Amino acid sequence: MGRGYHAQVKPLGAGRATHQARSMVVDVLDRAGVGHDAAYEAEVVVSELVCNAVRHSREPYEMRIISAHGHPYWCEIFDGDQALQNLPHTLEKLSTKGFSSTLDGVSGRGLEIVYRLTAGRCEFYPGHCYVAPRPGKVVAFALPTRYSTSLASVQQSPSTPGPILEERFGSVLVGDVA
Numbered sequence: 001m002g003r004g005y006h007a008q009v010k011p012l013g014a015g016r017a018t019h020q021a022r023s024m025v026v027d028v029l030d031r032a033g034v035g036h037d038a039a040y041e042a043e044v045v046v047s048e049l050v051c052n053a054v055r056h057s058r059e060p061y062e063m064r065i066i067s068a069h070g071h072p073y074w075c076e077i078f079d080g081d082q083a084l085q086n087l088p089h090t091l092e093k094l095s096t097k098g099f100s101s102t103l104d105g106v107s108g109r110g111l112e113i114v115y116r117l118t119a120g121r122c123e124f125y126p127g128h129c130y131v132a133p134r135p136g137k138v139v140a141f142a143l144p145t146r147y148s149t150s151l152a153s154v155q156q157s158p159s160t161p162g163p164i165l166e167e168r169f170g171s172v173l174v175g176d177v178a
Contacts, residue, residue, distance in 0.1 A: 004069045011131045012061035014054055021050045021063045021077070028065050028072050029143065038144035041117045041151040042075070048110040049077040049139050057081030060132045065143070076140040078127055084137055087111070087124045095120060118142060119152035 010024050025046045029039040046063070053061055057079040066074040094115045114122050118141045127138035142154045 006067045007130075008065045008067070009130045010063045012050065012063055014059055014061065017054050017061050018047050018050045021046045024063055024065065025075060025143075032072050033146035034144050035146070035149065038148045038150050038153075042141075042143055045114050045117050045122075045141055045151065046075060046077070048114055049141075052110055053077055053079035053139070056085070057136075060129045060134065060136075062129055062131055064130070071145060072143050073145070074140060075143050076127070076138045078129055078136055078138050080129065080134055080136040082126065082135050082137060084124060084126075087137075087139070091115065091122075091124070114141065117151045119154070121151075121154060 008024075008028065010020060012020050022043050025042050026039060029042055034042075050061070050063070058081050060078070060080050062078045064076040064078065065072050066076070090111050094112060121142040122140065124137060124139045126135065128135055142151070144151050144154050148154050
């Protein structure tokens with residue numbers, strides 16, 4: 001990627017992770033001119049992914065918003081658990097068999113919400129924490145643009161970021177988003 005691509009990285013504290021992530025995505029999308037409905041859907045997705053990370057994995061947690069030429073387009077939630085657990089199986093079920101009837105019990109409902117709101121534009125992959133270099137996993141989704149009416153209407157992203165942050169971007173901003 002390189003020039004023109006930038007990442008904003010926010011370490012998330014376990015006690016305030018969801019609040020911190022929601023605030024960051026709302027702020028970034030507001031400054032990008034994204035409409036209220038689409039930004040709200042992104043906030044719901046971020047909330048669900050961070051809650052899942054805190055509930056089912058371990059620290060460190062961080063959120064990354066990737067921008068291409070000044071436009072945010074991809075959001076990553078990192079956690080310190082390397083195991084992808086049932087994510088591949090759940091996403092495969094959602095993509096091939098539809099919703100609700102494919103998931104057993106309560107587990108997986110949050111990922112179903114994420115999958116529906118993003119129209120399947122969500123992924124997971126092994127990754128490394130940028131702030132405290134440790135391996136883990138990333139669950140990510142395409143962000144809406146100022147032209148999106150919802151997350152489901154997001155056009156194809158310029159490219160899906162790969163797993164090694166520092167090799168992908170022209171700059172990385174760590175900390176609070178100004």
